[in-house]
Amino acid sequence: xxxxxxxxxxxxxxxxxxxxxxxxxxxxxxxxxxxxxxxxxxxxxxxxxxxxxxxxxxxxxxxxxxxxxxxxxxxxxxxxxxxxxxxxxxxxxxxxxxxxxxxxxxxxxxxxxxxxxxxxxxxxxxxxxxxxxxxxxxxxxxxxxxxxxxxxxxxxxxxxxxxxxxxxxxxxxxxxxxxxxxxxxxxxxxxxxxxxxxxxxxxxxxxxxxxxxxxxxxxxxxxxxxxxxxxxxxxxxxxxxxxxxxxxxxxxxxxxxxxxxxxxxxxxxxxx
Amino acid sequence: xxxxxxxxxxxxxxxxxxxxxxxxxxxxxxxxxxxxxxxxxxxxxxxxxxxxxxxxxxxxxxxxxxxxxxxxxxxxxxxxxxxxxxxxxxxxxxxxxxxxxxxxxxxxxxxxxxxxxxxxxxxxxxxxxxxxxxxxxxxxxxxxxxxxxxxxxxxxxxxxxxxxxxxxxxxxxxxxxxxxxxxxxxxxxxxxxxxxxxxxxxxxxxxxxxxxxxxxxxxxxxxxxxxxxxxxxxxxxxxxxxxxxxxxxxxxxxxxxxxxxxxxxxx
Numbered sequence: 001x002x003x004x005x006x007x008x009x010x011x012x013x014x015x016x017x018x019x020x021x022x023x024x025x026x027x028x029x030x031x032x033x034x035x036x037x038x039x040x041x042x043x044x045x046x047x048x049x050x051x052x053x054x055x056x057x058x059x060x061x062x063x064x065x066x067x068x069x070x071x072x073x074x075x076x077x078x079x080x081x082x083x084x085x086x087x088x089x090x091x092x093x094x095x096x097x098x099x100x101x102x103x104x105x106x107x108x109x110x111x112x113x114x115x116x117x118x119x120x121x122x123x124x125x126x127x128x129x130x131x132x133x134x135x136x137x138x139x140x141x142x143x144x145x146x147x148x149x150x151x152x153x154x155x156x157x158x159x160x161x162x163x164x165x166x167x168x169x170x171x172x173x174x175x176x177x178x179x180x181x182x183x184x185x186x187x188x189x190x191x192x193x194x195x196x197x198x199x200x201x202x203x204x205x206x207x208x209x210x211x212x213x214x215x216x217x218x219x220x221x222x223x224x225x226x227x228x229x230x231x232x233x234x235x236x237x238x239x240x241x242x243x244x245x246x247x248x249x250x251x252x253x254x255x256x257x258x259x260x261x262x263x264x265x266x267x268x269x270x271x272x
Numbered sequence: 273x274x275x276x277x278x279x280x281x282x283x284x285x286x287x288x289x290x291x292x293x294x295x296x297x298x299x300x301x302x303x304x305x306x307x308x309x310x311x312x313x314x315x316x317x318x319x320x321x322x323x324x325x326x327x328x329x330x331x332x333x334x335x336x337x338x339x340x341x342x343x344x345x346x347x348x349x350x351x352x353x354x355x356x357x358x359x360x361x362x363x364x365x366x367x368x369x370x371x372x373x374x375x376x377x378x379x380x381x382x383x384x385x386x387x388x389x390x391x392x393x394x395x396x397x398x399x400x401x402x403x404x405x406x407x408x409x410x411x412x413x414x415x416x417x418x419x420x421x422x423x424x425x426x427x428x429x430x431x432x433x434x435x436x437x438x439x440x441x442x443x444x445x446x447x448x449x450x451x452x453x454x455x456x457x458x459x460x461x462x463x464x465x466x467x468x469x470x471x472x473x474x475x476x477x478x479x480x481x482x483x484x485x486x487x488x489x490x491x492x493x494x495x496x497x498x499x500x501x502x503x504x505x506x507x508x509x510x511x512x513x514x515x516x517x518x519x520x521x522x523x524x525x526x527x528x529x530x531x532x533x534x535x536x537x538x539x
Contacts (some may be wrong), residue, residue, distance in 0.1 A: 071429045092435020102430045106448050116434040149527040167434065213514045257474070 004072040021201035022047050023068065023171050024228075028077030030063055036228035037063050041077070043222065043231070045203040050205045052218035054261060060229025061207040065173045068205070069096040076102050079174075081171045092120070096173045098163035098182070101156040103148040110144040111270065112137075116167040137196050138162045165197070174206045174260060178213070190216055211261050215254055223264045233264050315495040323495040324502060330484075335503050337480040341397055341469045342511065345404025349461060352405060353412035360413075361420045361446065366379030378410050382484025383471060390476035400480075407468035408461035419450030444469040452526065455519040462515045481507075 023045040027043040030038040038060045045051050066072040068079055070090035084090045103112045103193060113135070114127035122130075138158045148156060165172060177193075178186045190213055196249050197204075208214050215237055216222045223233040237257060303309075305317040311319055324331065326409040356374065359366040382403060423446050431441045463526045473482025481500045490495035 064430070069433045071432060091432050095432065096430075096433040098426060098430055100426060102424075102427055104427075104445070106446070106523075106525050108525075115444075119431070119434050119436045119440055147525060147527065163434075264351075 001176070009138040010140060021045060022082050023205070025064075025068065026078055027072040028064075028067060030060070030072065030075050031066060032063075033065075038067075039228040039230055041229065041231055043205075045171075045205060048200050050204045050206065050217060052208060052214035052221045053224055054208060054211055054214045054221060054265070055224030055229070056226055056265060057209060059224045059226035061224060063229065063247060064176050065096065065205065065207055068171070069094045069173055071096075092167075093169050094171045094173060095164045095167060095169040097161055097175065097177055099176045101148075101160040103156055103159060107148075108122050108144065109140060109146050109148065112148065112159055113144075113162050113166060115163055120167065131162070134162055134166065138262055139192075152185075153181050154189055157181065157189065170202055171206045172202050174204065177206070178210075179208070182183045186210075186213075193217065197248055211258055211265075214261070215257050221257075221261065223261055233261075235261065279456050298353075305334070312492045312494050313337065315498060319495050320498045320502065324500045327499065329498065331481075331499060331503050333434050334479055334481050334484045334500075334509060336471065336481065338466070338469050338504070339507055341400040341472065341480065342404060342465050342507065345401040346408060346461065346511070347467045347470060348401060349405045349408040349412060349465070350458070353409045353416055353457075356409070357416035357420060358442070360417050361442075374410065374413060377406065382468075386471055386475040389472075395476040395478065399476065400469055403472035404465050405469035408465045411460040411464070412454070412457040415453045415460075416450055419453025420446050422453065423449045453524060455515065455523070458515050458519075459512060462511040463508050466504055470504065 020045045023043065025041060025043040028038060028041050029036065041060075041064060043051070043064075053064065055061055063072065067074050068081065068090070070087045070092075073087050078085065079090070081090055081094055084093055104115070107115070110128060110131055113131040114122075114124070117127040117130065118124070131144070132141070135144055138161070140155060140162065141159055142157065143151060148159070151159065157180075159239075161174075161177060164174075178189050183226065194217060206214070206217060218237055220234045221233075221237060222231050223235065224230065225232045233255065301316045301318060304311075304314060315323075343353060346382045356370060361367075385406070386399070389402055393399050393402065427445060427449075428441060431445055436444070468478065470482035470485070473480040474486055477483045481504050485497050487502065488494075494501055
């Protein structure tokens with residue numbers, strides 16, 4: 001297997017908006033109780049692009065996703081997701097999987113999965129059909145009538161992911177989707193995500209503090225620094241064939257990027 | 273072996289409460305006899321049992337009246353508490369406006385209110401229903417508000433990102449989250465509601481177990497008073513059991529943790 005790696009680092013993060021950008025964040029800032037959380041953050045994600053945000057905890061990664069999804073209102077700057085500019089109109093049109101699985105304990109797995117469709121008024125029969133179509137792929141077809149408390153952590157995450165992607169929005173945000181899982185489950189889910197998630201027509205943003213996960217899954221990695229949260233590097237990851245996580249993570253290229261990002265992160269720590 | 277095991281389990285589960293009840297009844301019977309207490313002062317359980325058997329039709333006729341008042345009052349109480357709690361959760365203005373009134377309504381001794389109610393609305397069922405509602409809506413409101421407030425902000429945000437309207441968040445997230453708390457308040461209200469009915473009847477009525485106790489007490493028919501109390505307890509327990517059964521059914525899909533309790537005494 002031959003792999004070509006193109007690695008470019010632009011430290012000024014001048015994210016030029018391309019024609020094909022599904023998600024364009026420009027110059028947003030956010031304060032919480034007069035403490036600046038994010039300052040001058042600009043991101044542009046193209047159709048079919050998978051971008052990872054890495055950074056130390058407290059650098060505003062999750063806040064950024066809350067702003068993009070429409071849960072929070074930015075203090076300054078603008079966000080455009082496929083033409084949707086207003087905060088309220090983005091709500092319900094951006095798929096967002098939060099850090100915790102947030103499954104409703106009183107609903108079956110199927111009932112949890114179809115929540116997004118149900119809230120949009122899609123009939124139960126049609127919703128169930130769409131859930132069943134994806135359930136096979138998500139490896140939860142056998143547990144659709146189970147209750148969430150009967151599932152393992154890895155399964156719960158897959159249910160939460162299915163719930164998030166089912167409404168089929170063009171922008172998909174993932175906040176530490178595997179953060180709460182043990183290392184082995186985590187790795188197998190990363191592999192599964194690579195093979196299964198069809199993101200060809202979507203713009204995906206993954207927040208993670210796991211550098212390996214970012215390199216494995218993303219086409220581009222944005223490194224963030226805290227106080228206030230900002231983007232300090234934009235690194236392209238381009239393996240020719242991203243199919244096998246084991247192969248990739250053993251390669252020399254992988255380790256080069258890894259060293260680079262870890263250096264950027266640790267440098268930030270010492271500056272503080 | 274297996275049947276023996278389950279028998280033993282049933283025995284250990286039922287023996288203590290049954291033994292306790294029988295023990296108390298026997299002690300009562302024996303003490304009344306040994307200490308030679310006059311039956312008009314304190315009748316022994318056997319005399320009360322005979323009284324229940326003798327005036328069974330009479331008791332049932334009045335129990336029906338009290339039961340009807342209780343069920344109507346209890347139902348109105350649930351509806352009222354549901355409306356008040358929803359308002360309190362929905363808007364801060366509503367909360368600030370009605371919460372003080374709700375608290376004030378509970379600081380008024382309801383017993384002093386009952387005679388006034390007779391003057392205002394008469395001696396028909398309305399006055400009893402009002403007393404029952406005053407007695408029971410408060411625990412339901414308190415538990416419902418606590419339950420509706422127990423929802424995580426994260427969960428609410430998740431609903432919002434899926435495009436939920438405020439009403440959908442209320443109906444599909446907050447109400448289901450509040451149910452376990454709601455039933456806790458409902459159990460308190462169920463038991464208290466019967467007391468409300470009796471107090472209402474006490475001050476002005478021509479039927480019901482409360483009225484019966486008042487008349488019988490005035491005539492020193494102590495056994496009859498006790499008979500009415502027994503029927504009243506059974507009424508309250510039946511209402512309580514109905515609430516528990518509804519709770520079990522409505523929470524059947526909830527994780528068992530909701531029903532599991534920690535007992536430090538059982539190892």
